[in-house]
Amino acid sequence: MAEIIVRRNGPYRVFGPIVLKDHDGNVIETKDVFTLCRCGHSQTKPFCDGTHKIIGFVDPTPAEPPAVPPAAPPPA
Incomplete structure (x- = not known):
């Protein structure tokens, strides 16, 4: 089972195998543990x-x- 932790003043920390897709539905390769940008300024979004x-x-x-x-x- 996957788990996502919201880190205070930081990124989302993702644990476990998940399928991550872009806005076109293309699968984005991930590892079993990774972080997702939350500030909006990452150069590697x-x-x-x-x-x-x-x-x-x-x-x-x-x-x-x-x-x-x-x-x-x-319903009755």
Whole structure:
């Protein structure tokens, strides 16, 4: 099972085999552990190149899990 960790003021850290595709659906080769850019300034997008440290990237407001609406009652 894959796992993605959001690193404070840094990239997404991805663990486990996943299929990563570009906007055209082409598979992008990855390893079992890699980082994805979150600051938007990497020269190796979608991968992180450490630029977030140089530019002083700071997380926006921490993400909150989306509210899960209550389940609808089963049809009568």
